[in-house]
Amino acid sequence: MGTGFVAEFGNEVLFLIDRDWFGWPDPPQWGLASFDVANVKWNLWGNFSDLPSAWTVPEPLYAPELNPA
DSSP: OEEEEEEEETTEEEEEEEESSOSTTSOOSEEEEEEETTTTEEEEEEEESSOOTTOOOOGGGSOGGGSOO
């Protein structure tokens, strides 16, 4: 399980995956995949522990369990 974020850029739909379970022996916290609509092809870009500094995740959408109502 985890949270997913979706963005479109050109002919690609990008999926950023924030996993609930991560770290050894599980994969890193973040995963990135895309679907190329023009070529009807999936691309798996990999997994990483930290988001690149240029990327941001909207606070209201990220970790709602940290701010219970």
